[in-house]
Amino acid sequence: MKIAAHTLGCKLNYAETSDLLRRFSTLGHTIVDFHEQADLYIVNTCTVTAVAEKKCRSAIRQAHRTNPDAEIAVIGCFAQVAASDIGKIPGVTLVLDNTQKHLLPSIMEERSGKVKMPSTDAFPLQYSSGDRTRTFFKIQDGCDYFCTYCAIPFARGRSRSASIEETLCMARRIADEGAKEVVLTGVNTGTFGMHQGESFIDLLRELDGIKDILRYRISSIEPNLLTDDIIDFVAHSRAFLPHFHIPLQAGSDHVLQLMHRRYDTALYAAKLERIKALMPDACIAADVMAGFNGENEEEFSKVLAFIESLPISYLHVFTYSDRPGTAALRLGEKIPIPVRHEHTARLLELSQKKHAQFIDSQLGKRRTVLWEHTNHNGQMEGWTDNYIRLARPYDPELVAAVTTEEITPENVVRESVV
Ligand code: SF4
Known part of the structure; x- marks a missing residue:
């Protein structure tokens, strides 16, 4: 076929x-x-x-x-x-x-009559391929949180994952296939193992021991699940990179409560402070939702001020839209759609400013880079450990290699993430 x-x-x-x-x-x-x-x-x-x-x-x-x-x-x-x-x-x-x-x-x-159906019981550990350097490894699925705006728990079901042992076994296979960098992905990744009496940090410790994998990134982790132990572990680990993706969603405690998020702005700020104290050059990305219920002008000005005050490197901005079956349909003050789009545009502008500031703060510093295989008109690109995209003349010897480079205005690719 x-x-x-x-x-x-x-x-x-x-x-x-x-x-x-x-x-x-x-x-x-x-x-x-x-x-x-x-x-x-x-x-x-x-x-x-x-x-x-x-x-x-x-x-x-x-x-x-x-x-x-x-x-x-x-x-x-x-x-x-x-x-x-x-x-x-x-x-x-x-x-x-x-x-x-x-x-x-x-x-x-x-x-087509060729095989029998297998059992559906096991958690399907899956990973992407096609890029010889970086692999997305799904270690968890589903979510038990039921944030009021989100349809994902209805769509993907309860949180579940394989055991640490099974996950390690698959990670070794990924290493054998030559992946140098593994991005751990999931719907609510930090809940890995919670229904089996295992924990996410124990998984991270074990994965760090697979020496053929040079780098790990955690694709996203809820702020309340990003424990101080995890931050400390990443800061001192062999292969986990100083790059965090921590959903914020709203920078106003009133809106966070309406969303039924499990943290407030103080907790979020404390996590970022700890990260930066231990890893001053860490890249920190945040998801933010624009125009959720209750985000009137007064609350939105708090959102902007809060994000301005934080060492966030860039934002992933989403515009709120009603999802059938979610609690948000019945909650709080609705924000008119044109206002939601205006908030989106202002957050995107703020994100660009934050990203430019982050890159400027890194100019002149030396960071490790994993070079990718694609030849873009004689140039090759790669990500630094703290998620800055760099370019250099193509050299086949450097594909999938990690080198240490100075970040300069000439080699940085500024429009890479926003
Ligand atoms: S936003 Fe994330 S944590 Fe909240 S219900 Fe959806 S998937 Fe779960």
Whole structure:
């Protein structure tokens, strides 16, 4: 079969799609681009915003136009929350929720009469491939938090993960395949192991012992789960990098309460202070949601002032949109949509300013860089340990190598993350 995939949403989805395609390829199928003729189109969907859902529908329609006879498998979060609606879209032949989607290769093989379906009990540890230097490794799925704006717990279910032993076994396989940097991903990564009496920090300690993996990043961790022990561990570890992604969502305690987040601004600020005390050059990214209920002008000015006051390196900004079934539909003062967009624009502007300040603070410093394989018109690029993108003339000897470089106005790629 020729198989094509289109992925929407988070890094977790990208890791899962990559894992599925690798398994299809191992079974002897050919992977083609999504705009090409294929026998099976996979659309791995997202439900975080209304825009994401629109893009899911559009990808499904595109696949059906390209080959009306193809199978279209819609998987992931949108498939979970709107399975019956999706099943009615012309061309869709299979809808798999988040508990079933890793079974897609087996289901397709079973349809062709080749194999029996495996058990669905085990947690599907998955990782991305395709980049010889960096791999996204899914170690956790689901969430028990039920923040009032979020549909993910409905779409992905309760928090779950494999055991530390199983996770280490897969990490060693990733190391054997040559990945130099591993990004640990999950929906609520810090809850790894909580239902099995294991802990995230114990996993980190064990992973640090796999010497062939030179670098680890934690893709995102909730502020209340980023314990002082984890911060101290990262500061002194062999391979965990000084790069943190800590969702803030709102910089006003009133809005944080309406969101049912499990921290306040004081806790958030204390975490950042500890990070910077131990790792002064650490990069700290924050997710922020613009225009959530209660974020009137007075509260928004607190958000801006709070973010200004923090050593945040850049923001991921999302505009709030109502998600069906969430508690936010009934909570607090609604913010008009044009105001939400205005708040988004001002936060993006602030993010650019913060990022420029962070890069300026690093000029003249020497940091380690892992060089990637892509040749961009004679240039190659790589990330420093503290997540600054650098470029240099292409040298095949340096692909997947780590070197120490001075950050200069000439080698820095400023528009890399915002
Ligand atoms: S922590 Fe909150 S925002 Fe994150 S996935 Fe869970 S419910 Fe959603």
